[in-house]
Amino acid sequence: MTLLGAVTKPVLKSDAENAVKRIKGVGSVINNIEVLPLSPMDDRIRASVYRAIYGDPALSDRYGFRAVPSIHILVKNGNVVLEGVVANSNDKNNAGLRANGVSGVFSVTNDLVAESELVR
Numbered sequence: 815m816t817l818l819g820a821v822t823k824p825v826l827k828s829d830a831e832n833a834v835k836r837i838k839g840v841g842s843v844i845n846n847i848e849v850l851p852l853s854p855m856d857d858r859i860r861a862s863v864y865r866a867i868y869g870d871p872a873l874s875d876r877y878g879f880r881a882v883p884s885i886h887i888l889v890k891n892g893n894v895v896l897e898g899v900v901a902n903s904n905d906k907n908n909a910g911l912r913a914n915g916v917s918g919v920f921s922v923t924n925d926l927v928a929e930s931e932l933v934r
Contacts, residue, residue, distance in 0.1 A: 816844040820888050822857075824849045856889040859918050863887050863894055866912040873909060876901060885909055885926065892920040903928045 815834060821827050831845045850856065864887055868878040877884040877900065888895040894913050900906050910924035 815840050815842070817847050820848040820850050820890070822850050822852075822860075850888070850890050853891070855892065855918065859892060859894065859916060860887055860889045862916045863889070863913045863919070866916050867909050870908065870912055873905060873912075876905065887913070892918060893923070894919050894921070895923045895925060897925045899927050899929060899932070901929055903930070 817830055817834060821830075827845060827847045827849055830847060831843050834840055834843050867885055867887070868874045868883070873885070884898045884900060886897045888897065894916075896909055896913060900909065906924060906926040906928050909926060910922055913919065913922045913924075
């Protein structure tokens, strides 16, 4: 099994690997989780992008009240990546525009997928 993604704390990478290793039937684990650099600037951007996206009533009502938010915000060296699944292309575009409007953001890669784009 291969683990992918990014975390802000190194301990989360090892915790994820240890948890998966304990699952019955898992033979080996390749841990490709990236540990993002410790950066107060990135932390500020991450929080600001979160507020910009989930502060929008249209996005907040649809995605903000879930145990695991649908829109994942990754920040590395001032560059933002949005990942996850949203209901439609309007929500995808709205989230991207809100992230682009945050001060200090160098770039935004909008990798959100609208449900209509998913292969059924």
